[in-house]
Amino acid sequence: MxxxxxxxxxxxxxxxxxxxxxxxxxxxxxxxxxxxxxxxxxxxxxxxxxxxxxxxxxxxxxxxxxxxxxxxxxFIGRWKTAWERLIDDRSIPLRDRLIGFYDAYASEALTYEWIRIYMFAGLAGEDINRRYIELLESRLLIPICTEMRATAGAPDPDQVPISDLEIEAAWNIHAAIFYYFVRKFIYRSPVESDLAAYISDTVDRTLDGALAVTKQTVT
Amino acid sequence: MxxxxxxxxxxxxxxxxxxxxxxxxxxxxxxxxxxxxxxxxxxxxxxxxxxxxxxxxxxxxxxxxxxxxxxxxxFIGRWKTAWERLIDDRSIPLRDRLIGFYDAYASEALTYEWIRIYMFAGLAGEDINRRYIELLESRLLIPICTEMRATAGAPDPDQVPISDLEIEAAWNIHAAIFYYFVRKFIYRSPVESDLAAYISDTVDRTLDGALAVTKQTVT
DNA sequence: TTTCTTATTTATCAATCGATAAATTAAAAT
DNA sequence: ATTTTAATTTATCGATTGATAAATAAGAAA
Missing domain, CATH: 1.10.10.60 (Homeodomain-like)
Structure with missing residues (x-):
C-alpha cells in the first residue's frame, strides 16, 4: 500500500x-x-x-x-411569458395550444426540483404557493377560460365574467397534468413513460368536459 | 396580584x-x-x-x-371496504356511484391530517405512498375501469385486459378530486366552498372523457 | 519574487434534540 | 391507614445543528 x-x-x-x-x-x-x-x-x-x-x-x-x-x-425565475402568448394564439386549435403549452410547461417548469420544492414550501406554510396559484389563475386559467369561451362561441368575459365553476373546470385540466408529476417525483410511483402521449391524451379527455361547463354556464 | x-x-x-x-x-x-x-x-x-x-x-x-x-x-385504518361495494352496485348509474364514493372518501379519508401526512411521507421517501397507490389501483381504479366498460357496453376485463390508458383516464378523475384538497390543505388556497357540488361537477366533467377512452380502447 | 487581498478552512460556541436513568407520586391493593 | 405498583416527572447525557471568530492560503497586484 x-x-x-x-x-x-x-x-x-x-x-x-x-x-x-x-x-x-x-x-x-x-x-x-x-x-x-x-x-x-x-x-x-x-x-x-x-x-x-x-x-x-x-x-x-x-x-x-x-x-x-x-x-x-x-418559482419566479422559471415562468416564461412566451407561454402566455401561446395560449392566446387563435390561429391554432385550442386543443393544440393546450398540448403545446403543457409540453413546454412540463419540460421547463414541472421538474423534479420544482415539484418537490413547491410541495415542501406548501407544507411549511410558505405563501409562495398561494402567490404562485394567483399567478396561475390570472396568467393561465383565466386565459384558458377566455379561449374556451371563444371556442364554444360563448360571450366574451367582458360581457359575462368568468365564473368560479369555469375556473374549477380549468383547474381539472391542470390537476390532471400536475398530479402525474406528483406521482412520479413525490410518490416515485411508476407512471406512463411517454409524457407527450400522456399530455395530449389528458388534454383530450379533460378539455371536452371543461368546454361543456363553458357552454352550460352562459346559457 | x-x-x-x-x-x-x-x-x-x-x-x-x-x-x-x-x-x-x-x-x-x-x-x-x-x-x-x-x-x-x-x-x-x-x-x-x-x-x-x-x-x-x-x-x-x-x-x-x-x-x-x-x-x-x-392510512391502513381509514380504508373502508364498504366503499368498494358502492362502486360495484350496478343498480345505480355509474355517475351516481362515483359521486357517492367520493362524498364518503372525501369526508372520511381526505382530511387535513390525511392529506398532509400523506404528502410528508411521500417527500420523506416512505414506501407508504407507493403501497397506498397500489391499493388504490386494485381496489378503486380497476373496479372503476371495469364499471366503465360495462356502462360503455365494452368487453369485460376477463376478455380484454384493462389498458394503461384506461387506468390513466381513471387517474384523471381521482386527480381532480385529490388536487382540490391539496389546494385547500397544503397551499391553504381558497377553494370552492360547496364540496358536494364540486364533487358532482367534477365527476360530470371528467367521467365522459374517461368513458370515451374506454370505448376507443376496445374498438 | 514579494506583497496584499480575500476566498476558504479550522476551531468552536450555544442551543436544540432524541433518548436514558433515577426520583416522584397518583391510585389501586392490602 | 398503610403498602405496593407503576404512571409520570425531573435531571441529564451525547450527538447534532446553525452560526461566529480567527487562522490559512490561492491568486491578483506590485
Missing part, C-alpha cells in the same frame, strides 16, 4: 469569484433541498458542494436567506 | 391506563405531525399533549416507532 492518510477529497482548495460561487451554492441548494427538504443540514449541503459549512455563511447570512433565494430562482 | 409563581399548567398530574394514554399520544401525534411534519420535535409534541417528553418514550421506544403507528392509524 502507498500513501493516502485519509480519504481526503480536498485535492486543492479552489477559489471562485463571489458571484460564481454564490450561483454554485444556489444551484446545489436547489438540488439538495429538493431531495431532503428544508430541514436538511447545512453541513450536508456543504459536503455535496465540496466546500466547508461556514463558507455558506459568507454568502448567505442565515439558512433562511438561502432558502428564499432558492424560492426566487425556482 | 396574588400567588402564581410560574405559568404552571400542571394543576395535578393525571394518570391514565396505558392503552388510553397510548391512544392519546397517537391522536396527538397525528395532529402534530400533520401540522409541522415529521421533523417536529418530541418536546413540542409532549407540550401539546400536556405531558413531559420522556413519557413518550415509555410508550414508543423511538420517535420512528411513533411515526409508524401514525402511518398505520391514518
Amino acid at each position: 502507498a500513501v493516502s492518510a485519509k480519504t481526503s477529497d480536498d485535492p486543492k482548495r479552489q477559489r471562485f469569484a463571489p458571484a460564481e460561487r454564490e450561483q454554485l451554492i444556489i444551484d446545489g441548494a436547489i438540488q439538495f433541498f429538493a431531495d431532503v427538504g428544508f430541514a436538511g443540514q447545512t453541513r450536508e449541503l456543504a459536503q455535496r458542494l465540496g466546500i466547508t459549512q461556514p463558507l455558506l455563511y459568507r454568502y448567505f447570512p442565515t439558512k433562511q436567506d438561502l432558502i428564499e433565494k432558492v424560492y426566487d430562482e425556482v | 396574588a400567588v402564581s409563581a410560574k405559568t404552571s399548567d400542571d394543576p395535578k398530574r393525571q394518570r391514565f391506563a396505558p392503552a388510553e394514554r397510548e391512544q392519546l399520544i397517537i391522536d396527538g401525534a397525528i395532529q402534530f405531525f400533520a401540522d409541522v411534519g415529521f421533523a417536529g420535535q418530541t418536546r413540542e409534541l409532549a407540550q401539546r399533549l400536556g405531558i413531559t417528553q420522556p413519557l413518550l418514550y415509555r410508550y414508543f421506544p423511538t420517535k420512528q416507532d411513533l411515526i409508524e403507528k401514525v402511518y398505520d392509524e391514518v
Whole structure:
C-alpha cells in the first residue's frame, strides 16, 4: 500500500469569484433541498458542494436567506411569458395550444426540483404557493377560460365574467397534468413513460368536459 | 396580584391506563405531525399533549416507532371496504356511484391530517405512498375501469385486459378530486366552498372523457 | 519574487434534540 | 391507614445543528 492518510477529497482548495460561487451554492441548494427538504443540514449541503459549512455563511447570512433565494430562482425565475402568448394564439386549435403549452410547461417548469420544492414550501406554510396559484389563475386559467369561451362561441368575459365553476373546470385540466408529476417525483410511483402521449391524451379527455361547463354556464 | 409563581399548567398530574394514554399520544401525534411534519420535535409534541417528553418514550421506544403507528392509524385504518361495494352496485348509474364514493372518501379519508401526512411521507421517501397507490389501483381504479366498460357496453376485463390508458383516464378523475384538497390543505388556497357540488361537477366533467377512452380502447 | 487581498478552512460556541436513568407520586391493593 | 405498583416527572447525557471568530492560503497586484 502507498500513501493516502485519509480519504481526503480536498485535492486543492479552489477559489471562485463571489458571484460564481454564490450561483454554485444556489444551484446545489436547489438540488439538495429538493431531495431532503428544508430541514436538511447545512453541513450536508456543504459536503455535496465540496466546500466547508461556514463558507455558506459568507454568502448567505442565515439558512433562511438561502432558502428564499432558492424560492426566487425556482418559482419566479422559471415562468416564461412566451407561454402566455401561446395560449392566446387563435390561429391554432385550442386543443393544440393546450398540448403545446403543457409540453413546454412540463419540460421547463414541472421538474423534479420544482415539484418537490413547491410541495415542501406548501407544507411549511410558505405563501409562495398561494402567490404562485394567483399567478396561475390570472396568467393561465383565466386565459384558458377566455379561449374556451371563444371556442364554444360563448360571450366574451367582458360581457359575462368568468365564473368560479369555469375556473374549477380549468383547474381539472391542470390537476390532471400536475398530479402525474406528483406521482412520479413525490410518490416515485411508476407512471406512463411517454409524457407527450400522456399530455395530449389528458388534454383530450379533460378539455371536452371543461368546454361543456363553458357552454352550460352562459346559457 | 396574588400567588402564581410560574405559568404552571400542571394543576395535578393525571394518570391514565396505558392503552388510553397510548391512544392519546397517537391522536396527538397525528395532529402534530400533520401540522409541522415529521421533523417536529418530541418536546413540542409532549407540550401539546400536556405531558413531559420522556413519557413518550415509555410508550414508543423511538420517535420512528411513533411515526409508524401514525402511518398505520391514518392510512391502513381509514380504508373502508364498504366503499368498494358502492362502486360495484350496478343498480345505480355509474355517475351516481362515483359521486357517492367520493362524498364518503372525501369526508372520511381526505382530511387535513390525511392529506398532509400523506404528502410528508411521500417527500420523506416512505414506501407508504407507493403501497397506498397500489391499493388504490386494485381496489378503486380497476373496479372503476371495469364499471366503465360495462356502462360503455365494452368487453369485460376477463376478455380484454384493462389498458394503461384506461387506468390513466381513471387517474384523471381521482386527480381532480385529490388536487382540490391539496389546494385547500397544503397551499391553504381558497377553494370552492360547496364540496358536494364540486364533487358532482367534477365527476360530470371528467367521467365522459374517461368513458370515451374506454370505448376507443376496445374498438 | 514579494506583497496584499480575500476566498476558504479550522476551531468552536450555544442551543436544540432524541433518548436514558433515577426520583416522584397518583391510585389501586392490602 | 398503610403498602405496593407503576404512571409520570425531573435531571441529564451525547450527538447534532446553525452560526461566529480567527487562522490559512490561492491568486491578483506590485
